Amino acid sequence: xxxxxxxxxxxAPNGALASGATPAATLRLGHWLSLxxxxxxxxxxxxxxxALLVVALLTxxxxxxGVAPAEIVATILGQGAGTDRIVWGTIRGPRLIVAxxxxxxxxxxxxxxxxxxRNPLGSPDVIGLSAGAAAGAAAFGVLWTGILPQxxxxxxxxxAAMLLVYxxxxxxxxxxxxxxxxxxxxxxVALAFVEFVIVRVGREEAITLAxxxxxxxxxxxxxxxxxxxxxxxxxxxxxxxxSRRLQLVEMGDDQADALGAGSSRTRLxxxxxxxxxxxxxxxxxxxxxxxxxxxxxxxxRLTRAAGPNVVMSALTGALLLCLADLLTQQSPLxxxxxxxxxxxxxxxxxxxxxxxxxxKKGSL
Numbered sequence: 001x002x003x004x005x006x007x008x009x010x011x012a013p014n015g016a017l018a019s020g021a022t023p024a025a026t027l028r029l030g031h032w033l034s035l036x037x038x039x040x041x042x043x044x045x046x047x048x049x050x051a052l053l054v055v056a057l058l059t060x061x062x063x064x065x066g067v068a069p070a071e072i073v074a075t076i077l078g079q080g081a082g083t084d085r086i087v088w089g090t091i092r093g094p095r096l097i098v099a100x101x102x103x104x105x106x107x108x109x110x111x112x113x114x115x116x117x118r119n120p121l122g123s124p125d126v127i128g129l130s131a132g133a134a135a136g137a138a139a140f141g142v143l144w145t146g147i148l149p150q151x152x153x154x155x156x157x158x159x160a161a162m163l164l165v166y167x168x169x170x171x172x173x174x175x176x177x178x179x180x181x182x183x184x185x186x187x188x189v190a191l192a193f194v195e196f197v198i199v200r201v202g203r204e205e206a207i208t209l210a211x212x213x214x215x216x217x218x219x220x221x222x223x224x225x226x227x228x229x230x231x232x233x234x235x236x237x238x239x240x241x242x243s244r245r246l247q248l249v250e251m252g253d254d255q256a257d258a259l260g261a262g263s264s265r266t267r268l269x270x271x272x273x274x275x276x277x278x279x280x281x282x283x284x285x286x287x288x289x290x291x292x293x294x295x296x297x298x299x300x301r302l303t304r305a306a307g308p309n310v311v312m313s314a315l316t317g318a319l320l321l322c323l324a325d326l327l328t329q330q331s332p333l334x335x336x337x338x339x340x341x342x343x344x345x346x347x348x349x350x351x352x353x354x355x356x357x358x359x360k361k362g363s364l
Contacts, residue, residue, distance in 0.1 A: 107317020215340020290347020
């Protein structure tokens, strides 16, 4: 280690330090690695991790089948009582682990999209990516089985949806209003196709598909957990590697290109990583709405730092999805609602708030 160098970084589009943003210190490790460190970000990250641990503890311990807090560690290590091991191994353990990874993947996908489009509405679920992935998963996982694996079908559907939105706006992802309208149209077409699939398949397959389309963490297995965590581990480093270039892109394409960031190439890679993460989440838990929309904005408000905030968005997304799942599990309703219903309700209200703000600014 050769020391720590404090630098004031400008991340606002006009070159000035963003209002309320905290200056970053750069920790340099030799000549090959430099890490921006903000005290506020470290505090926020520690708080989010602590909150996530609390929610995880409550998820495992609350309810009739809950594992006693004093027995959780022993149960996870396989040394608890038989009933506790079943609850952790087949019911709540996989569900919790999937929720953490899926929420983190959606948070990262959302922050990449919002940074690339410079648009608070640039979320995968709002502009049709999640609906497209669901349509692809339904097509190749239920209707045309054996042609392609379901994950590949979901990726094809998500990519096709993003291409249609990009072309339909006439201005790419630059116009919030046009992008939202195009996304609504693409989502409607994709969901209409899914309804067609539900009608065509058998009753049992239709019930399973309908539950999946609501966005659910019920009946998740360790195989689901391995799938989403593998995708997250593979793609998250690319998002982190792109974050510095995206900070330069936020300052303007000309400045980013002059500094060697390659704005067009950075956008393309960021969109591809975002599609991959969102598709992985949709493939495992269904189209859970609005986590990708709200997590990045909450993370940015907490840290008061411009840029993608990849790690903070991932932690916030994981916390939001785990908290929503905890509320659905402990709800007094006679029937346990899919977690996607709760996130859609809260996220829909938040989307209305964002639209009102964009309308007041004259952006719509």
